[in-house]
Amino acid sequence: xxxxxxxxxxxxxxxxxxxxxxxxxxxxxxxxxxxxxxxxxxxxxxxxxxxxxxxxxxxxxxxxxxxxxxxxxxxxxxxxxxxxxxxxxxxxxxxxxxxxxxxxxxxxxxxxxxxxxxxxxxxxxxxxxxxxxxxxxxxxxxxxxxxxxxxxxxxxxxxxxxxxxxxxxxxxxxxxxxxxxxxxxxxxxxxxxxxxxxxxxxxxxxxxxxxxxxxxxxxxxxxxxxxxxxxxxxxxxxxxxxxxxxxxxxxxxxxxxx
Amino acid sequence: xxxxxxxxxxxxxxxxxxxxxxxxxxxxxxxxxxxxxxxxxxxxxxxxxxxxxxxxxxxxxxxxxxxxxxxxxxxxxxxxxxxxxxxxxxxxxxxxxxxxxxxxxxxxxxxxxxxxxxxxxxxxxxxxxxxxxxxxxxxxxxxxxxxxxxxxxxxxxxxxxxxxxxxxxxxxxxxxxxxxxxxxxxxxxxxxxxxxxxxxxxxxxxxxxxxxxxxxxxxxxxxxxxxxxxxxxxxxxxxxxxxxxxxxxxxxxxxxxxxxxxxxxxxxxxxxxxxxxxxxxxxxxxxxxxxxxxxxxxxxxxxxxxxxxxxxxxxxxxxxxxxxxxxxxxxxxxxxxxxxxxxxxxxxxxxxxxxxxxxxxxxxxxxxxxxxxxxxxxxxxxxxxxxxxxxxxxxxxxxxxxxxxxxxxxxxxxxxxxxxxxxxxxxxxxxxxxxxxxxxxxxxxxxxxxxxxxxxxxxxxxxxxxxxxxxxxxxxxxxxxxxxxxxxxxxxxxxxxxxxxxxxxxxxxxxxxxxxxxxxxxxxxxxxxxxxxxxxxxxxxxxxxxxxxxxxxxxxxxxxxxxxxxxxxxxxxxxxxxxxxxxxxxxxxxxxxxxxxxxxxxxxxxxxxxxxxx
Ligand SMILES: Nc1ncnc2c1ncn2[C@@H]1O[C@H](COP(=O)(O)OP(=O)(O)OP(=O)(O)O)[C@@H](O)[C@H]1O
Ligand SMILES: [Mg+2]
Numbered sequence: 001x002x003x004x005x006x007x008x009x010x011x012x013x014x015x016x017x018x019x020x021x022x023x024x025x026x027x028x029x030x031x032x033x034x035x036x037x038x039x040x041x042x043x044x045x046x047x048x049x050x051x052x053x054x055x056x057x058x059x060x061x062x063x064x065x066x067x068x069x070x071x072x073x074x075x076x077x078x079x080x081x082x083x084x085x086x087x088x089x090x091x092x093x094x095x096x097x098x099x100x101x102x103x104x105x106x107x108x109x110x111x112x113x114x115x116x117x118x119x120x121x122x123x124x125x126x127x128x129x130x131x132x133x134x135x136x137x138x139x140x141x142x143x144x145x146x147x148x149x150x151x152x153x154x155x156x157x158x159x160x161x162x163x164x165x166x167x168x169x170x171x172x173x174x175x176x177x178x179x180x181x182x183x184x185x186x187x188x189x190x191x192x193x194x195x196x197x198x199x200x201x202x203x204x205x206x207x208x209x210x211x212x213x214x215x216x217x218x219x220x221x222x223x224x225x226x227x228x229x230x231x232x233x234x235x236x237x238x239x240x241x242x243x244x245x246x247x248x249x250x251x252x253x254x255x256x257x258x
Numbered sequence: 259x260x261x262x263x264x265x266x267x268x269x270x271x272x273x274x275x276x277x278x279x280x281x282x283x284x285x286x287x288x289x290x291x292x293x294x295x296x297x298x299x300x301x302x303x304x305x306x307x308x309x310x311x312x313x314x315x316x317x318x319x320x321x322x323x324x325x326x327x328x329x330x331x332x333x334x335x336x337x338x339x340x341x342x343x344x345x346x347x348x349x350x351x352x353x354x355x356x357x358x359x360x361x362x363x364x365x366x367x368x369x370x371x372x373x374x375x376x377x378x379x380x381x382x383x384x385x386x387x388x389x390x391x392x393x394x395x396x397x398x399x400x401x402x403x404x405x406x407x408x409x410x411x412x413x414x415x416x417x418x419x420x421x422x423x424x425x426x427x428x429x430x431x432x433x434x435x436x437x438x439x440x441x442x443x444x445x446x447x448x449x450x451x452x453x454x455x456x457x458x459x460x461x462x463x464x465x466x467x468x469x470x471x472x473x474x475x476x477x478x479x480x481x482x483x484x485x486x487x488x489x490x491x492x493x494x495x496x497x498x499x500x501x502x503x504x505x506x507x508x509x510x511x512x513x514x515x516x517x518x519x520x521x522x523x524x525x526x527x528x529x530x531x532x533x534x535x536x537x538x539x540x541x542x543x544x545x546x547x548x549x550x551x552x553x554x555x556x557x558x559x560x561x562x563x564x565x566x567x568x569x570x571x572x573x574x575x576x577x578x579x580x581x582x583x584x585x586x587x588x589x590x591x592x593x594x595x596x597x598x599x600x601x602x603x604x605x606x607x608x609x610x611x612x613x614x615x616x617x618x619x620x621x622x623x624x625x626x627x628x629x630x631x632x633x634x635x636x637x638x639x640x641x642x643x644x645x646x647x648x649x650x651x652x653x654x655x656x657x658x659x660x661x662x663x664x665x666x667x668x669x670x671x672x673x674x675x676x677x678x679x680x681x682x683x684x685x686x687x688x689x690x691x692x693x694x695x696x697x698x699x700x701x702x703x704x705x706x707x708x709x710x711x712x713x714x715x716x717x718x719x720x721x722x723x724x725x726x727x728x729x730x731x732x733x734x735x736x737x738x739x740x741x742x743x744x745x746x747x748x749x750x751x752x753x754x755x756x757x758x759x760x761x762x763x764x765x766x767x768x769x770x771x772x773x774x775x776x777x778x779x780x781x782x783x784x785x786x787x788x789x790x791x792x793x794x795x796x797x798x799x800x801x802x803x804x805x806x807x808x809x810x811x812x813x814x815x816x817x818x819x820x821x822x823x824x825x826x827x828x829x830x831x832x833x834x835x836x837x838x839x840x841x842x843x844x845x846x847x848x849x850x851x852x853x854x855x856x857x858x859x860x861x862x863x864x865x866x867x868x869x870x871x872x
Contacts (some may be wrong), residue, residue, distance in 0.1 A: 051705060055861040083705050088701075090698055091702070092633075094629065094632065098611075098612045098629070105613075106626075114613075
């Protein structure tokens, strides 16, 4: 069985700036992979490359065994992917139901199946009452949920989720966590980024940490937790190094008045 | 609000402007540099030009001429100013007050600053020097009293800008809801288009025609009668000449009389109209100044200043109320009550548009076509584009029905090709920049596993019915005015498909090669890059050249009729059918490589069209 994701020396530059700098990812099938890193570390850029939204400047990548640089193979891979990209991929002028129908048909899901799945997805994500609104009228969190519904609709083998919990309410967040856990338990793979370490700790089986474009850690969560907690490890890696001293660095921020 | 705030604000405006320039490429900088260098001399020359006219030409003229000159200037300014407002509305985010209100400055301060920053506009840069130049010129040549006319002019600018500022604020409160926002933009543009049509209507009606155009006709008729008299030998040559001169004198004075009557009518209407509309009091005041009476000018100044001040005040109150949350412009967005009755899963249930099947098309092409069509029809900015041929219809219609125009049978099909050209011209933006129209949506296409040629095919097919609907009213009109031979009409159907195929081929290349990012919810480029713009223009012209191919069948028929005297045979029809078949085959072939090409370029295109702007 091939790996779900495998990259070698994957890099991407914007001008002179190396946003992603030679990373080697290895993600087994059936794992729940948490991709962590501070703001601007290169997480979204990596996901964009892995899903074919952005061309890498260097390096190779295989997704579900398909070479993403190859035109024919990348289409094959895309048939089996579900993605929430960084800025989503919604149509402003379509309603939720229209959009989901479109997505379902693009993955050649039969019409009746599409209808059933849309009803179920909208219901479970709490969007039933909003299905007649246009995507542009959706709130931030509603858009995220709609994007998740679209990513799940074709029942993919591999899910790429760029901050799926950001902006989503607590109830839905719980629902999504359950959904994803079940999804992985049945042998599919999830690759997600998140800034909420508690969620990652609770859900993920494997973790990768990227800092300034370089992969500085990649292991199973268990291994990582043997030495210390995820948060401690992350802060170490991300080089915060302030150890609760942040407030001393801005002494003028203390006290009332000026 | 203090001087520090003012400086920060001005700096911010400047920074935004500079960033916008430097974000673009060097070509942009050069263009703007040239414009900037040209601006000052043009302002100066506007002033000098107006000054000379005021000094030399104006003093001699009659008060109504003064009035009309000022009316013209006022209308010109209003026209340009409203175009500016329209553009401002299209911009997704201007310098909205809400961005500053959390800062420790007073609402009033931000409000006033924001108002002043709306005054930095091209219309004012053009019209203020012109009007001032005119006044100064007249003052020097006539009477120092004329300088008073400056006051109503300044008050006029104040009133107009304050009124529109108020209007914009009101609109902003209407447009908090994004769907309504777009509808409002469309409505305003339509109203504007309607007013812009007014001059052409007047031109069609031509109220002055009766009075002025008859002179030549009457003279010619007299001449003919007199010639006949002379020819019959009833009068001598000298008598004849005298009579001709007599007729010219008589007719001219008659016509002059009519001209005078018309002029006095114009005078009456102009003065009354100016009196009726407060904005017209500026020209009134200025015209009275020329007569040496400053009183109306002073009155006009007072009234216009009052209007301006009241608008600003009301606008300020609206702003305050809006930010205090007491504002209720229109209804609030009402959530539909959550209906539990989710669409039943009955297979006999109504099939929605997006679920439809199109026979003979792949699932991919079908759904892309349906979704694209839905988006175009629903998005107000494209809907608006589709309304623009109404203007063309007006012009076209008046052209055809103005006078009896002779058009040989053979040439008539050309009219139809011209009509199609207009429809395609309108649709050009929809295809030539098809990946930018719904920015984030293109990401969905890149992510999806559909063969790219099917995406192109679907997107092209979505535009076909739109072109048909655009062309249909004009075709019908043309068919009424210049009925085509039946076989030519049939040939036109095939020409329609041929033209669409050519159009799609070229526009696809354009969309893949030179995507231009659009500001969200508008048809305005978010940033102007030199190269893509040039490519778009170039391909557009090339496209027009390619389209001339569809003239071949009818051209051959005309040539055969002319040189070989083969007439009355339906030659163009079979040729059009063959041509159409060939073009459709070529289109299918190009779709293949265009699809491959799109696949290799799609990531670049995505980067272009989703490039963050401002
Ligand atoms: N289109 C672009 N042009 C220039 N620089 C870019 C572009 N996209 C990303 N970058 C840069 O690449 C770096 C990585 O960005 P990326 O979006 O991948 O970060 P991230 O890890 O997802 O951060 P966050 O947690 O804030 O989402 C950043 O420094 C960003 O400025
Ligand atoms: Mg990110």
